[in-house]
Amino acid sequence: MIAKIKELFFKYEEIIVYLIVGGITTVVAWFFMFLVNIVIFGNPLHPTAGQNLVLSTVNWVAGTAVAYPMNRKLVFKSKDPNILAEGGKFLMGRISTYVMEVILRQILGLLGVNMYINTVVCAVMVIVGNYIFSKLLVFRKK
Secondary structure, three states: OHHHHHHHHHHOHHHHHHHHHHHHHHHHHHHHHHHHHHHOOOOOOOOOHHHHHHHHHHHHHHHHHHHHHHHHHHHOOOOOOOHHHHHHHHHHHHHHHHHHHHHHHHHHHHOOOOHHHHHHHHHHHHHHHHHHHHHHHHOOOO
């Protein structure tokens, strides 16, 4: 049984570690986003379009700051010596999913979806998008 679990872990290690790192990144990003929502905006259940933009931005900045070093070291185990080029590609991928999140958050807000459901839906889409960008464009195996 233990041997089978080890085999499955090593077979799917990258995805498992990505989900763990993504979970940590999400907790950090959400902490700051919800903190801003409570402290600055008074915790509205249905933030305005402007508030949603600020919340998406806070979420993105906090998440990106945590995500790059963890993805580089723990998930994709990058040894690329050109950290600036790699970090730039990572940043471009994250900007793309940030734009996707801003648009999706605005659409869901206009549809009356509350902040908590909106946040979870956006997170799922962003996590999938970030993995695709990271795997295919940023941390490609040479």
